[in-house]
Amino acid sequence: MTFLIRQTLIYAVPLMIVALAGVFAERSGIINLALEGIMIFGAFIGVVFVNMIQEAGIFDGAKADNNWVALQGFALMAMLVAAAAGAVFSLLLSFASVNLRADQTIGGTALNLMAPALVLFFIRIIANQNVLNMSGGDAPPWFMLRKAYFGYGRTDSMGFFGETFINQTYPATYVCILLFILLSVILYKTRFGLRLRSCGENPQAADSLGINVYKMRYAGTTISGALAGMGGFVYALTTANCSASGDVAGFGFLALAVMIFGNWKPLNIAGAALLFGLFKCIAASYTSIDINGDGVCMLANLPISVNLYRMLPYVITLVVLAFTSQKSRAPKAEGIPYDKGQR
Amino acid sequence: MKKLFAMLLAMAMMLSLFACSNNNPTSSQGATGSEAPSQGTEESAAPSQSGEENPGAAETDPDKIDDNPTSADGTYEIAMITDVGDLKDKSFNEGTWNGVKLYAAANSKTYKYYRPANGNDATDEDRYAAYVAAIKSGAKVIVAPGFLQAGAMRKAAVEYPEVNFVFIDGFPLTERDSEDDPGEVLANVAGIAFQEEQCGYLAGYAIVKEGFTKLGFSGGGGGTNPACCRYGYGYVQGANAAAAEMGVNVEVRYTWQYGSNYSASPELQAMMQGWYTNGTEIVFAAGGSIFNSITAAAAANDGYVVGVDVDQSGQSDTVVTSAMKGLEQSVNFGLDKHFGDKWADIGGTATSLGAKDDAVGLPTATWSMEEFSVADYEKLLAGIKDGSVSVDADYDNLEQSYSNLTLTVE
Numbered sequence: 033m034t035f036l037i038r039q040t041l042i043y044a045v046p047l048m049i050v051a052l053a054g055v056f057a058e059r060s061g062i063i064n065l066a067l068e069g070i071m072i073f074g075a076f077i078g079v080v081f082v083n084m085i086q087e088a089g090i091f092d093g094a095k096a097d098n099n100w101v102a103l104q105g106f107a108l109m110a111m112l113v114a115a116a117a118g119a120v121f122s123l124l125l126s127f128a129s130v131n132l133r134a135d136q137t138i139g140g141t142a143l144n145l146m147a148p149a150l151v152l153f154f155i156r157i158i159a160n161q162n163v164l165n166m167s168g169g170d171a172p173p174w175f176m177l178r179k180a181y182f183g184y185g186r187t188d189s190m191g192f193f194g195e196t197f198i199n200q201t202y203p204a205t206y207v208c209i210l211l212f213i214l215l216s217v218i219l220y221k222t223r224f225g226l227r228l229r230s231c232g233e234n235p236q237a238a239d240s241l242g243i244n245v246y247k248m249r250y251a252g253t254t255i256s257g258a259l260a261g262m263g264g265f266v267y268a269l270t271t272a273n274c275s276a277s278g279d280v281a282g283f284g285f286l287a288l289a290v291m292i293f294g295n296w297k298p299l300n301i302a303g304a305a306l307l308f309g310l311f312k313c314i315a316a317s318y319t320s321i322d323i324n325g326d327g328v329c330m331l332a333n334l335p336i337s338v339n340l341y342r343m344l345p346y347v348i349t350l351v352v353l354a355f356t357s358q359k360s361r362a363p364k365a366e367g368i369p370y371d372k373g374q375r
Numbered sequence: 376m377k378k379l380f381a382m383l384l385a386m387a388m389m390l391s392l393f394a395c396s397n398n399n400p401t402s403s404q405g406a407t408g409s410e411a412p413s414q415g416t417e418e419s420a421a422p423s424q425s426g427e428e429n430p431g432a433a434e435t436d437p438d439k440i441d442d443n444p445t446s447a448d449g450t451y452e453i454a455m456i457t458d459v460g461d462l463k464d465k466s467f468n469e470g471t472w473n474g475v476k477l478y479a480a481a482n483s484k485t486y487k488y489y490r491p492a493n494g495n496d497a498t499d500e501d502r503y504a505a506y507v508a509a510i511k512s513g514a515k516v517i518v519a520p521g522f523l524q525a526g527a528m529r530k531a532a533v534e535y536p537e538v539n540f541v542f543i544d545g546f547p548l549t550e551r552d553s554e555d556d557p558g559e560v561l562a563n564v565a566g567i568a569f570q571e572e573q574c575g576y577l578a579g580y581a582i583v584k585e586g587f588t589k590l591g592f593s594g595g596g597g598g599t600n601p602a603c604c605r606y607g608y609g610y611v612q613g614a615n616a617a618a619a620e621m622g623v624n625v626e627v628r629y630t631w632q633y634g635s636n637y638s639a640s641p642e643l644q645a646m647m648q649g650w651y652t653n654g655t656e657i658v659f660a661a662g663g664s665i666f667n668s669i670t671a672a673a674a675a676n677d678g679y680v681v682g683v684d685v686d687q688s689g690q691s692d693t694v695v696t697s698a699m700k701g702l703e704q705s706v707n708f709g710l711d712k713h714f715g716d717k718w719a720d721i722g723g724t725a726t727s728l729g730a731k732d733d734a735v736g737l738p739t740a741t742w743s744m745e746e747f748s749v750a751d752y753e754k755l756l757a758g759i760k761d762g763s764v765s766v767d768a769d770y771d772n773l774e775q776s777y778s779n780l781t782l783t784v785e
Contacts, residue, residue: 160461200676
């Protein structure tokens with residue numbers, strides 16, 4: 033059970049935060065298809081940052097002393113750098129779709145095509161291979177919380193809560209969850225959030241009330257880019273041993289699906305991401321999942337093909353979408369370039 | 376407009392920043408181009424190519440030898456082409472490449488790496504195109520690691536009989552891929568394979584002697600790569616032999632899942648997380664870059680890993696030991712025959728290197744084992760050499776009943 037929760041969170045959190053990135057863009061009226069591309073770019077810049085700092089040896093002392101607070105600070109810095117990179121990258125989309133009034137779908141697709149190529153190009157230059165790894169060691173000893181940090185021995189148990197939510201978790205995950213809550217509140221409970229949403233529903237009306245639609249759309253897409261970039265790095269950190277390879281296994285597109293699935297609402301998105309993460313976890317490690325803790329891995333003993341388990345996350349998505357898409361309601365003005373002269 | 380300008384400026388800065396840190400001639404041209412378009416790109420790029428290999432001094436550290444050398448006349452005698460996976464996988468491909476670099480540095484040869492298009496999804500067509508590109512650039516001998524090369528190599532070897540092919544992990548090829556009408560055996564292809572079951576055996580034996588009882592094996596190639604299959608089968612046999620001597624029972628979880636293209640994946644990492652969480656203590660990572668996913672899971676759970684092909688202890692603290700095969704020696708062996716005009720010795724035949732050739736083993740200097748001593752290891756290795764310890768290479772027998780070992784294939 034502990035393993036299942038831990039692993040589900042690892043899958044669900046990047047999806048959740050990137051889906052929220054999609055919400056910010058779409059609620060302001062810009063379709064952000066480039067989530068995948070921005071994730072790739074953010075992951076790459078984050079890993080480059082980690083790599084460079086490691087090369088410089090700044091945190092070697094903290095690593096040797098098991099000073100996990102400093103190491104987490106390092107992770108947080110890398111997340112911020114990745115977020116900044118994502119924000120900058122998303123400016124390309126904002127510029128094309130707000131200032132040039134270009135088709136947003138095509139702009140996003142262009143970024144999706146450009147990001148992996150660009151990133152691979154740089155990785156080839158830096159590392160002369162297709163993957164950029166950390167400069168030394170594995171991600172968990174650097175960025176993961178372990179019970180040894182809190183004075184527990186190798187065989188001591190931290191109790192169910194501690195084992196599940198503290199031991200062997202990445203605090204980056206919790207930073208993302210906090211951000212998710214904070215930004216959801218901003219979107220729904222603040223003046224800024226209301227204005228942003230109004231630009232996605234009826235920009236003409238918003239403009240008539242003195243809201244600068246261009247600015248709002250820039251803000252929405254930039255926040256979106258920052259979140260997607262950060263999500264990309266968190267993905268690389270938690271599921272790819274902090275390496276970048278110009279690929280995030282389609283998580284950006286999955287996040288788009290999760291966003292639509294969650295009907296552009298944060299709470300539904302969180303639920304959808306957890307559901308998807310859960311099934312993804314079951315698909316990959318069903319042979320090791322012990323739900324009731326009796327040491328028997330039930331799923332491994334069922335006479336079901338491996339391939340069926342692997343299909344599960346996608347089948348579930350299809351099924352839920354089939355039932356919920358009736359009620360699905362996208363922001364009204366999304367995808368339409370705002371033209372002041374138009375009525 | 377201002378924003379566009381600012382963005383372009385930022386991009387230009389980034390490009391030049393990355394380009395500064397390398398000696399790749401293409402990118403240094405890009406850097407000079409974006410920094411100062413008025414400057415003559417050609418002239419300014421020329422001096423940056425002076426980071427050429429100095430053939431006089433024989434370098435022994437492969438990492439210090441240039442990966443992208445430029446030769447004076449633009450031709451390269453030795454070419455290397457990979458099948459799939461990264462060149463710098465810190466394992467199979469990189470080990471072979473190091474062999475090429477060391478040989479070239481010691482013998483003042485020009486060398487170049489050609490990567491087939493489409494990366495991990497490279498087809499025979501992509502590889503064939505890489506062969507042609509290499510031969511057009513003056514390659515006289517091509518080092519080709521990876522058994523997937525066979526199709527493309529056959530086509531290239533028939534077309535260019537004057538070029539020699541060192542086929543690492545390979546076998547002799549015939550003119551046509553047909554059982555009824557194979558044609559002549561191609562004399563310009565030398566198949567060099569290893570007895571991976573022997574080093575797999577050594578690794579399995581060693582870790583069980585070390586005290587591990589819950590083992591895992593995760594292989595690359597989805598069970599189609601003979602080398603990986605031999606590793607796995609040898610590993611299981613070695614573990615069983617050691618367990619029988621010690622009178623204990625060991626469990627082995629064995630999988631080919633998520634390793635088919637030898638690359639790291641979140642799914643494999645999750646699966647390995649599950650294994651380690653459920654008690655598996657050590658996993659043999661036999662499949663190039665899948666190593667990365669497995670060490671990540673091991674590091675998170677205080678687990679251990681056995682490396683493959685080359686000594687991987689430097690890449691992760693979780694590595695206890697590595698099942699090594701002499702990739703560098705085999706490249707040296709093949710290239711020596713080519714340049715020493717003794718190609719007829721190996722051309723068209725299958726060469727299998729094993730313990731008797733000192734081509735397989737464990738890295739005794741860097742392993743972190745305490746119970747299993749170097750003397751024990753030497754004794755076992757001698758046993759394999761003189762035949763008193765026999766290791767079965769026929770991996771179709773993997774799923775048999777073992778005396779002291781429970782095998783679960785997932």
